[in-house]
Amino acid sequence: MERLTNSQVMNSAGGYVWELDDSKRFVRFLCLGTEGGTYYVTEQKLTLENCECVARISESNKWQSALEELVKCSTDGRAAKQNPTLFALAFFCRQTKNKELKTAAYKVVSDVCRIPTHLFQFLEYCQKLSGNGKGWGRAHRNAITKWYLGFEEDPLRLAMHVTKYRTRCGWSHVDVLRLCHPKPKSAGVGAVIRYVVKGREASEADYLKEDGDEVVKKVFAFLNAVDSVHSAKTSTEILQLIEEHHLAREHIPTPLLDDVPVWKTLLPHMPMTAMIRNLNKLSKLGLLGEGSAELETVVSKLGDDEFLRKARIHPFNILVALTTYKAGRGERGKLEWVVSKAIVNALDSAFYKCFKFVEPTNKRYLLAIDVSGSMSCPVLGSPCIQANCAAAAMAMVTLQTEKLCEVVAFSDTLVPVKLKSKMKLAEVMSKLGKIPMGSTDCALPITWAMSLKKKFDVFIVYTDNETWFGRIHPAQALKKYRRKLRRPDVKLIVVGMTSTSFTIADPEDGRMLDVCGFDSAAPEVMRNFVMGLI
Numbered sequence: 149m150e151r152l153t154n155s156q157v158m159n160s161a162g163g164y165v166w167e168l169d170d171s172k173r174f175v176r177f178l179c180l181g182t183e184g185g186t187y188y189v190t191e192q193k194l195t196l197e198n199c200e201c202v203a204r205i206s207e208s209n210k211w212q213s214a215l216e217e218l219v220k221c222s223t224d225g226r227a228a229k230q231n232p233t234l235f236a237l238a239f240f241c242r243q244t245k246n247k248e249l250k251t252a253a254y255k256v257v258s259d260v261c262r263i264p265t266h267l268f269q270f271l272e273y274c275q276k277l278s279g280n281g282k283g284w285g286r287a288h289r290n291a292i293t294k295w296y297l298g299f300e301e302d303p304l305r306l307a308m309h310v311t312k313y314r315t316r317c318g319w320s321h322v323d324v325l326r327l328c329h330p331k332p333k334s335a336g337v338g339a340v341i342r343y344v345v346k347g348r349e350a351s352e353a354d355y356l357k358e359d360g361d362e363v364v365k366k367v368f369a370f371l372n373a374v375d376s377v378h379s380a381k382t383s384t385e386i387l388q389l390i391e392e393h394h395l396a397r398e399h400i401p402t403p404l405l406d407d408v409p410v411w412k413t414l415l416p417h418m419p420m421t422a423m424i425r426n427l428n429k430l431s432k433l434g435l436l437g438e439g440s441a442e443l444e445t446v447v448s449k450l451g452d453d454e455f456l457r458k459a460r461i462h463p464f465n466i467l468v469a470l471t472t473y474k475a476g477r478g479e480r481g482k483l484e485w486v487v488s489k490a491i492v493n494a495l496d497s498a499f500y501k502c503f504k505f506v507e508p509t510n511k512r513y514l515l516a517i518d519v520s521g522s523m524s525c526p527v528l529g530s531p532c533i534q535a536n537c538a539a540a541a542m543a544m545v546t547l548q549t550e551k552l553c554e555v556v557a558f559s560d561t562l563v564p565v566k567l568k569s570k571m572k573l574a575e576v577m578s579k580l581g582k583i584p585m586g587s588t589d590c591a592l593p594i595t596w597a598m599s600l601k602k603k604f605d606v607f608i609v610y611t612d613n614e615t616w617f618g619r620i621h622p623a624q625a626l627k628k629y630r631r632k633l634r635r636p637d638v639k640l641i642v643v644g645m646t647s648t649s650f651t652i653a654d655p656e657d658g659r660m661l662d663v664c665g666f667d668s669a670a671p672e673v674m675r676n677f678v679m680g681l682i
Contacts, residue, residue, distance in 0.1 A: 152621045159650045160188035161522065161588065163616025168649045172662055173201050174214055174236075178221045179667045180647040181232040183529025187522035188614060189648065198232075198647060202239050211249045215240060215256065222260045225460035225502075226668045228528055230266055238273035241288070254291040258298050264313035264321065267295055271324065272317040284327050293330040296341065303336025307367050310344050311374045312398045336363045343371055374399050387413045397422060408433050415442055420459035423449060424469045424495075428478065431485035443490060450494035456501050463502040464528060464666045467541055467573070470495040471532045474574060479531060496572050499541070506549050506671045509678045511605035513553045515543045516593035518611035518645075520559035521585045525612075527645065527666065535645040537577045538666065539610030542643060544569075544576055545671055546608065554602070559586035560617050562596045589618035590652045594625040594640075598632055605635075606678055610643045610665065613650040623654040641674055 149163050156164040168176070177198040185191035205214045218236055221227045237260050240253035261267040271292075274283050299306035310321050321344045332338040335355050342351035348371055356368050373393040378401055380386045387409055389395060394417040397405070404410050411433055415423070423446065427436070435442040449455055474492055477484040523536035547553050548569045555565045563583055567576055590611055597604055607626070615622065622640070630636050642653045645665040653660035661677045663670045676682045 149616055152624065155655075157650075159614050159616070160186070160648065161614040161616040163588070163614070164621070165613055165615065165650045165652050166655055168644075168651050168662060169655075170201050170205050170208070171210055171214065171217075172651075172664075173198070173647070173649045174205055175217060175221070175667065176644055176647040176664045177201065178218060178232050178236065179227045179664045180645075181229055181528055182647055183229075183231075184526045184531075186612060186614075186646045186648060187525040194647065197649065199239075201649070202236050206240055206243055206246055206249055211240070211246060212252070215249070215252055219256050219259055221667075224669065225462055228462040228464035228666060230260075231269065233260060234266060234270045235273050238270055238277055241291070242274060242277040242283075250287065254287050257291040258295050261295060264309050265316050267292070267324075268313075268316040268319040271319050289328045292324060292328040296325070296328070296330045297332055297337060299340075300332070300334045300337055303334060303340055303363060303367050304370060306337060306340045307343075307370050308396070310340060311371070312396050335361050336367050339364055339367050340371075348372065348375055369393070377401065383407065383409060386410065390414060397426065405429075406433070408435065411435060412442065415445055420449060420455060420461055421465075424461070424465070427469065427473050427491060428483060428485050431473075431488060431491070432483060434486075436488045436491060437486075438488070438490070443488060447490055447494045450491075450498045453501055456498060461498070461502050462666075463499055463541075463668055464530075464533070464538070466495055466499045466502055467538070468530050468533060470499065470573065475532075492574070493572070496574070499573060500545060500548055503545050503668055503670075504672050506675045508549050508551065509675055511550070511552065511678055512603065513546065513550055513606045513608060514593055514597055514602070514604045515546060515553055515555045516607065516609045517543055517555070517557045517565070517580065518559070518588065518590065518609065519557045519580060519583050519585055520588035520614070522588060522612050522614045523645070524585065525646070535612060536580060539643070539645055540576050540580045541573055542665060542670075543567075543608070543610060544571070544573065546674075549671070554604075556593055556596065557583045558589065558592040558596075559584070560589050560592075561586060562592045587617035588615045590615035591618050591620050591622040591625040594622060594629050595620065598625070598629045601633065603633060603635065604638065606639050606641065608641045608643060608674070609652065610645060611652070612646045613642070613644060613648065613652055615652055622652040623657065623660070626660075639678060641677065643670070 151164045157167045159165045182191055182195040182198055185194050205211055218233055222233045227233055237253060240249050243250040261270050325341055325345055339351050339355040342354055355364055370393050373389045377386055377389055377399055390413045397414055430436050476487045517539045519536045524534050527533050527535050527538040547567060555567045557563050557565050557580055590609055626640050630638050640660045642651055642662050643665045651662050653662050663673055
């Protein structure tokens, strides 16, 4: 709890650590957000601190690299939730001082806002950041117009979007289109926009011709199917419409969402994210019983590497789905279901597949998981996943890749943990859950290895960096370890599990690295660092 160098700052627990630069904290914010706060810091305070970081970046010469990082985090599926990314993008777009950043940010709106949910959330953030202003200047209108006109080559996809996501965050497509006034060049997009604003009959009168474009005819066939679902008189008619036009769950009237044949027909064409979100419902309806065709379909999709990659499923969302599904009941509401072991195993396997494949380094690792009291806070605002359990899940990614690993859990004491690469995540999390929580001493893994003269090439510490207990700083302990065991090139990787600005890694030491927990690209970055490529 004493300052090691003048460059250190006090963390939220009263210990001294280093402060991340704004670029690194920005990535933590994009990947981890601030929902739920941390053990020591309220959500409101943590959000304010990260907003200040975004503001500093927007006014600095780092804005260009930050914007590039923002787009990568979004398009590469590196962040589990899009809200922090959308907020940062809206903040950049609302710049009045940095016109160059504002122009560049508006150019990537369509890249980041890939579905209407993202677009509406972005608009809501922009509205709030505008204060009393309307916020629909030329640059803003042009960016939103570009979003709708970006479907000129695939108007059927736009038709799916505007009917599947009709309203979000207090916005609707009618609101947006009346504010941005797009002028489509293709009849297909024009038909969809007219449908949204004036209805199908008015759109057909303007765009549907007997000798017209075949694409336009397909668009109207789809829009007619969407409208017909609500007026269909028999379940047979509805099932035919779903099958023929690949309608989504959002198109189905609420009273029919307890109908087993409807779900059977939806499942084969259901997107990965929607399927994972509805596993509980499918089980509740008895569709995922042992030996059923639906169970085979779900397991097959979860095991398809290419399907997972294209769907941009984030590992954290798989972890939440696994934890929730395994419980057999929802945290809210009265929904209960019979748990399928096959689904649990498939989700467990899918978790690892969602990280980018990493070749082993064949180095010797000590994986150290912080299980102190402050690591009991939720990660990414999800009440079912605590930071210590999330850290264990990330440690298992390395354990499955590297053969030469030892694992320890620590707080104010250290406990070796026998984990095997083939263990299920639930088993790992159960083991760590039995270890008593205490104060935080992030130097313990290193001093423990030094006292036993254990030779490692890499220490990986999964922590919230709220260390304050003990007689030596982690950075000091590592330098001492290097001297005592004559291993000058030993490296330390700190995996931050919260979006605070703290780190136990000395920024002046090139053999120490900070990465953001639950950034799906983290394992690859860690490997490159260990191999000396970065």
